[in-house]
Amino acid sequence: MKLNTVNISFALASLAGSALAGAVYTLDDNIVGEGFYSSFDFQAIPDPTNGRVTYVDQSTAQTLNLTYATSDTFIMRADDTTVLTSSGPGRNSVRIQSNNQYTQHVVVFDMLHMPEGCGTWPAVWETDGSNWPDGGEVDIVEGVNNVEPNQSTLHTSPNCTMPANITQLGTAVLTDCDTAVNGNAGCGVQLTEDYNSFGPGFNSIGGGWYAMERTDSYIKVWFWERNDGSAPSDATSGASTIDTSLWGTPAAYFPNTDCDLATHFDANNIIINLTFCESCLTCGDWAGNAAVYAASGCPSDCVTYVDSNPTAFTNAYFQFSSINVYT
DSSP states (O other): OBOOTTSOHHHHHHHTTOTTOOOEEEEEEEEOTTHHHHHEEEOOOOOTTOBSEEEOOHHHHHHTTSEEEOSSOEEEEOOOSOOOOTTSOOEEEOEEEEEEEESSEEEEEEEEEOOOSTTEEEEEEEEOGGGTTTTOEEEEEEOSTTOSSOEEEEEBSSSEEOOSSOOOSSEESOOBOBTTSGGGOOEEEEOTTOGGGSHHHHHHTTOEEEEEEEOSSEEEEEEEETTOTTSOHHHHHTOSEEEGGGSOSOSEEEESTEEOHHHHOOSEEEEEEEEESBSSTTOOOSTTOHHHHHHTTOOSOHHHHHHHOGGGGTTOEEEEEEEEEEO
């Protein structure tokens, strides 16, 4: 992380607990279009969240048209043509993980579209899969069943909590980040300041920009709509340098007040995936949990719906203009 010369050490110390603290960073990775294929690994693995999904490798994804790229866009999506049998594999989809890992950094996602539909569980996040939960997890974009708004969440090992009163635009849900409590709900913040931050609302406005800044003093998440005139130009233009101190109050703010972020987070990969409801009706994970699914206003039960209605997932896709990582 490269600090602006005006942010001298005593000033940083006084601002460490402030939602407006920030720094200057330099562009490290610019991922656009075909560059996604060389920057990410397609993970054809069993779904860690027990989803009704089959993650496919890159060759299969390209053959089945579940991913494609141009010079300036990248799309990854789920199968929307196959009726599944209850005893067969889950719906084909894609999960990608960045080849590079990051510690203190800023990542900006220029996203035009995210998956929508009952039973869908899209996520854009960071973690160290080989050392979870001790290496930490930051969920930047996550939600289920078209339920707005977005929720940004930390998941950690024990002894990491967030203060009850934080300067942020969103609304805290829970404050204990420990995966061993509250059913691994983590310490989440719903972006209640903007219900267009997720699902159909997000897609209806042409998407926007998500940004996450991770330091040893705090983790922040911002969201700006596509036509938000107040969005910082360095973030939206893919500038060679950015200054997060000018980005305003974040949507979600996770300070190190009661959580030693330096020891709860190690080098993380970026992961982007689309899963569906868990593979059994009584499992505890999120999208297909019977109570959660019913409360979303979705029909039937989650697994039956995902199995039987492939055309419901025509809009279950991510579309990115770019991902820029600054260090």
